Amino acid sequence: xxxxxxxxxxxxxxxxxxxxxxxxxxxxxxxxxxxxxxxxxxxxxxxxxxxxxxxxxxxxxxxxxxxxxxxxxxxxxxxxxxxxxxxxxxxxxxxxxxxxxxxxxxxxxxxxxxxxxxxxxxxxxxxxxxxxxxxxxxxxxxxxxxxxxxxxxxxxxxxxxxxxxxxxxxxxxxxxxxxxxxxxxxxxxxxxxxxxxxxxxxxxxxxxxxxxxxxxxxxxxxxxxxxxxxxxxxxxxxxxxxxxxxxxxxxxxxxxxxxxxxxxxxxxxxxxxxxxxxxxxxxxxxxxxxxxxxxxxxxxxxxxxxxxxxxxxxxxxxxxxxxxxxxxxxxxxxxxxxxxxxxxxxxxxxxxxxxxxxxxxxxxxxxxxxxxxxxxxxxxxxxxxxxxxxxxxxxxxxxxxxxxxxxxxxxxxxxxxxxxxxxxxxxxxxxxxxxxxxxxxxxxxxxxxxxxxxxxxxxxxxxxxxxxxxxxxxxxxxxxxxxxxxxxxxxxxxxxxxxxxxxxxxxxxxxxxxxxxxxxxxxxxxxxxxxxxxxxxxxxxxxxxxxxxx
Numbered sequence: 001x002x003x004x005x006x007x008x009x010x011x012x013x014x015x016x017x018x019x020x021x022x023x024x025x026x027x028x029x030x031x032x033x034x035x036x037x038x039x040x041x042x043x044x045x046x047x048x049x050x051x052x053x054x055x056x057x058x059x060x061x062x063x064x065x066x067x068x069x070x071x072x073x074x075x076x077x078x079x080x081x082x083x084x085x086x087x088x089x090x091x092x093x094x095x096x097x098x099x100x101x102x103x104x105x106x107x108x109x110x111x112x113x114x115x116x117x118x119x120x121x122x123x124x125x126x127x128x129x130x131x132x133x134x135x136x137x138x139x140x141x142x143x144x145x146x147x148x149x150x151x152x153x154x155x156x157x158x159x160x161x162x163x164x165x166x167x168x169x170x171x172x173x174x175x176x177x178x179x180x181x182x183x184x185x186x187x188x189x190x191x192x193x194x195x196x197x198x199x200x201x202x203x204x205x206x207x208x209x210x211x212x213x214x215x216x217x218x219x220x221x222x223x224x225x226x227x228x229x230x231x232x233x234x235x236x237x238x239x240x241x242x243x244x245x246x247x248x249x250x251x252x253x254x255x256x257x258x259x260x261x262x263x264x265x266x267x268x269x270x271x272x273x274x275x276x277x278x279x280x281x282x283x284x285x286x287x288x289x290x291x292x293x294x295x296x297x298x299x300x301x302x303x304x305x306x307x308x309x310x311x312x313x314x315x316x317x318x319x320x321x322x323x324x325x326x327x328x329x330x331x332x333x334x335x336x337x338x339x340x341x342x343x344x345x346x347x348x349x350x351x352x353x354x355x356x357x358x359x360x361x362x363x364x365x366x367x368x369x370x371x372x373x374x375x376x377x378x379x380x381x382x383x384x385x386x387x388x389x390x391x392x393x394x395x396x397x398x399x400x401x402x403x404x405x406x407x408x409x410x411x412x413x414x415x416x417x418x419x420x421x422x423x424x425x426x427x428x429x430x431x432x433x434x435x436x437x438x439x440x441x442x443x444x445x446x447x448x449x450x451x452x453x454x455x456x457x458x459x460x461x462x463x464x465x466x467x468x469x470x471x472x473x474x475x476x477x478x479x480x481x482x483x484x485x486x487x488x489x490x491x492x493x494x495x496x497x498x499x500x501x502x503x504x505x506x507x508x509x510x511x512x513x514x515x516x517x518x519x520x521x522x523x524x525x526x527x528x529x530x531x532x533x534x535x536x537x538x539x540x541x542x543x544x545x546x547x548x549x550x
Contacts (some may be wrong), residue, residue, distance in 0.1 A: 064273055068221060069233050071275045074175045074204040075143045076268060078225040079153055079182070079196075083135040083160035083168040134168075135160060140224035140268035141172070141196070142277060144305075146203040149180075150313070152305060153267030154282055155187050155194040163187070163315055172198050175231055186312030190320075191304055192282055194267075195312035206269060209276030211255060211301035214238050222259040222281055222297075224268030234260035242383050243298060244332075253383040254298040255279045261297040270299040278302045307391070321392040322418035324358020325351050325365060326540070329382040334545045340506060340530040341370055342406035348372040348379050353541050363400070363413035367532065367541070368507045370403035389415060405507075446482055447513020451520040452494075452546070453485035456502060456513050467499035468536045475501040475534065477511050494544050499536030506530055522548070 047055075139157030144150050151172060161168035163184040170182035180198035187194045214220075218238045226232050236259030243254040257270060261281050270279035279299025286294045311318045330338050330346035338346040351369040354360050371379050375398045379385045392398065394417035402411050446457045456479040457463060464472035467480055479502040502510060505519035506529060520529060528547035534540070 065221065065235060068271065068273060068275050069223070072206055072221070072223055072269070072271050073231055073233075075206040076175060076223045076231065077141045077143065077151055078173040078228075078230050079139045079141050079151075079157055079267065080171040080173070081135075081137040081139070081158050081161060081168060082171075083137070084166075085134060138225065138228055138264055139266040140264065140281075142267075142269040142280075143203055143205040144208060144277065146205040149198040149200060149203060150185070151182065151196045151198060152280060153194050153196065154280065155189050155192045157267045158182075158184065158187075158194050158196065170196060172196070173230070174200075174203075186315045188308055188312065188318050190318070191300060191308060193280065193300060193305060193308060193312065195309070206271065206275060206277050208302045208306055209272055209274070209278045211278045211303045214241070214255065214272065214278050216240060219273050220257055220259055220278070221271050221273075222257070222261050222265060222268060223271070224261070224265035224281065226260075226262035226264040228264055232265075236260065239296070242381060244382065253301060253304065253387060254282070255301055257281075257297050257299060258295050259297065260293045262293050276302075277305075280305060319394065320390040320418040321394050321396070321415035322358070323360045323365075323389055323413065323415070324355040325360045326353035326355075327371070327382050327385060328352050328543060331381060333543075334528075334547070336528040336547055337530065337545045340528055340545070341368070341403060343370065343403060348403060349382055349385055350543065352543055359413055359416045363411050365400070365402070365411060365413070366404070368404075368504070368543075371400055372403055372408065373401040374398060390418070445513070447517065449513065449516055449520060451517075451525060452496070454481050454496065455483035456480065456516060457482050458511055458513075459501065469499070469501075474539070477509070478503055478534070479510060479513065479516060494546070496533055496544070497536065501534040501536070503532040503534055503541060505532075520546075 137157060137159075139153060141151040141153035141157070144152050158168075158170055161170060161184055163186070170184070172180045172182045174180070178200065180200050182196040182198050185195040185197050216238050220236060220238055222234045222236070224232060236257050238255060239258050240256040243256045255270065255278070257279075259270065261268075261284055265281050266283075268281050269277040270281055272278050279301055281297060281299045283298045284293060285296040285298075286292060308318060327349045329349050333350075338344075341350070348370040351360075351365055351367055351371065353367055354365050371385060373379060374385060374388055377388065379388075392415045394415055396415050398413055398415060400411045400413055402409050446455050448455045459472065459475045459478050459480045461472040463480060463482075464475050467482070469475055481496055481498055481500045481502065484496060484498055502516060504510065505516065506524075508519070510516045510519055525546060525548045528545060531544045531546065532541055533544055535542070
């Protein structure tokens with residue numbers, strides 16, 4: 001769970017899974033036009049002013065929801081997980097404490113004895129009632145194969161329980177009250193999916209629909225066990241597609257819905273009006289201290305489940321390809337950002353950072369390159385590129401069409417196997433640009449940059465260390481931010497902090513305050529200016545866009 005005080009936060013639904021309905025064919029679509037309830041059927045009672053035809057249409061829609069609920073309910077399960085405390089945790093119960101580790105006020109009670117010997121370490125044991133306890137979890141799941149007893153859920157619902165290892169227990173309760181012991185078949189933390197298996201008869205399953213065909217505005221339903229309330233059904237619409245709420249490690253292509261989902265819904269299906277699973281509900285956005293429904297929920301698309309299912313069924317490691325770049329799409333950038341690269345259309349994705357030693361670095365990709373196509377296919381978004389590269393077999397050679405210095409070039413790249421901890425790393429370091437602009441040399445003093453409401457100074461080893469850089473070489477040749485007007489509308493609003501390094505403006509390196517002032521002239525700012533800034537806190541670089549109001 002990720003929490004940001006007093007601001008919106010995205011959380012996984014730790015109690016359970018969400019269920020929904022995707023596109024498919026279990027319920028006749030003609031029900032929508034009222035044919036499930038005859039148009040001329042007499043309505044015994046209806047609100048004053050509502051016509052018989054209007055009431056019939058409402059009843060027809062209600063009948064669709066009823067039928068989908070009846071069809072989907074038996075396939076939705078409630079999952080209970082119990083993870084045993086690790087042996088190391090249990091062994092920590094008797095604890096040995098060194099008096100020197102105690103607060104100073106308590107240390108005097110354990111001072112050296114009169115005989116010159118140190119007071120021995122003392123031990124204490126936690127009371128039995130607060131000994132390390134098993135981790136208990138609750139979530140939801142959906143049966144996708146009745147014959148084999150396969151249940152898909154979220155990885156975080158059964159986190160800590162491993163295949164063929166005695167690390168915990170999974171209990172699965174069906175809608176009819178029967179309980180089964182579940183076994184892990186396969187897991188993929190990077191997409192937050194897990195496949196478990198139960199052995200029983202008379203199981204009912206839901207088919208996986210085609211999430212690529214869903215449209216914003218489509219009706220969906222979510223079924224699960226929010227707050228341990230079994231077989232809870234909620235209804236809403238598809239609010240958006242291709243969302244990137246940064247829930248899991250790098251693969252963000254979620255369906256957004258306003259169907260009410262809460263802790264305990266995790267792993268349940270999002271289903272369409274044909275009773276097909278189009279997503280696995282995973283997280284919500286909420287505010288404040290209480291993790292509860294606020295109208296924004298996210299589901300893993302069913303197409304992702306289909307792609308990974310063969311690997312999950314075989315319990316194999318899921319091998320992904322990678323490039324080794326941090327990227328940004330124009331869809332998340334301010335208007336006019338693409339024009340700073342000389343592009344008339346907002347197409348492709350921008351390379352924000354190239355990690356050292358990666359396939360991208362070996363191929364010669366650079367920060368501020370715009371990737372237009374991969375293997376001849378247009379790159380429409382960050383998710384498009386990530387998904388395509390991840391599905392590519394390591395060792396495959398592909399061609400990238402890249403926009404650099406206002407012209408298209410072709411760069412061949414060999415996709416490599418993604419390191420296990422790739423997204424957990426700090427991202428490596430941006431490739432060094434050794435070129436120097438003669439105009440930028442010779443200014444060593446502090447300069448005020450009114451356009452950004454900051455002051456800057458060329459980096460020196462002593463200044464870099466003073467401002468928080470452990471390795472001054474990281475910002476060699478850059479401008480360091482030495483002051484930020486906190487109430488200003490410039491840098492403070494853009495998230496620039498004291499110690500951050502200005503790497504470039506419009507792709508050109510600047511190493512003096514005079515050069516930065518020139519690059520941020522009123523004439524340039526009216527058109528829009530792109531800056532690259534490296535954070536002293538994270539070591540990561542990002543692109544920012546500044547433009548004067550029109």
